[in-house]
Amino acid sequence: MKFIADGMLGKLTRWLRMLGHDVKYSNELDDAQLIMVAKKERRILLTRDLELYQQVTAKGIDTFYLEGRTEEEKLAELAKRFEIILDIDMTTSRCPKCNAQIESISKEKVTDKVEKNTIAYYNKFWKCPKCGQIYWQGAHWTRIKKTLEKATEELKKLRNKKQSNYIQAGG
Numbered sequence: 001m002k003f004i005a006d007g008m009l010g011k012l013t014r015w016l017r018m019l020g021h022d023v024k025y026s027n028e029l030d031d032a033q034l035i036m037v038a039k040k041e042r043r044i045l046l047t048r049d050l051e052l053y054q055q056v057t058a059k060g061i062d063t064f065y066l067e068g069r070t071e072e073e074k075l076a077e078l079a080k081r082f083e084i085i086l087d088i089d090m091t092t093s094r095c096p097k098c099n100a101q102i103e104s105i106s107k108e109k110v111t112d113k114v115e116k117n118t119i120a121y122y123n124k125f126w127k128c129p130k131c132g133q134i135y136w137q138g139a140h141w142t143r144i145k146k147t148l149e150k151a152t153e154e155l156k157k158l159r160n161k162k163q164s165n166y167i168q169a170g171g
């Protein structure tokens with residue numbers, strides 16, 4: 001399962017990559033180019049543009065229309081539709097900047113690349129083999145966890161909503 005996201009979904013792209021998903025993103029691609037890449041690389045086109053969504057659906061290319069306003073809501077919609085796990089597993093996580101799979105790196109190898117305080121407080125580090133970015137579960141990690149918890153809550157709401165619709169439909 002691979003994705004391509006439209007130019008409005010830069011933030012969501014970073015989340016999906018962190019969650020381990022292959023997402024192509026460039027805000028320089030126009031609609032025709034997005035469709036072309038989606039088709040050629042068999043990527044599911046994620047979009048907030050209803051017109052584009054309808055156009056892509058008509059062509060028989062896999063696409064998903066995101067209605068959510070917040071990142072949490074969008075992540076919940078995706079989790080419901082594609083059974084995406086809303087938890088980060090560093091062994092499959094991708095670089096939010098460039099989409100490459102990050103790799104574990106020893107503390108010794110990053111001592112000259114990150115601040116002394118970081119080295120003092122953290123033991124586990126990861127590196128992107130493509131862009132060289134170093135990652136660790138720093139202070140921002142709490143915020144990341146919180147967003148994913150909220151998204152999980154949203155997912156529960158979405159599932160309950162579906163359930164009640166079903167009951168209504170069933171009479």
Ligand SMILES: [Zn+2]
Binds near residue numbers: 095098130131
């Ligand atoms: Zn990278």
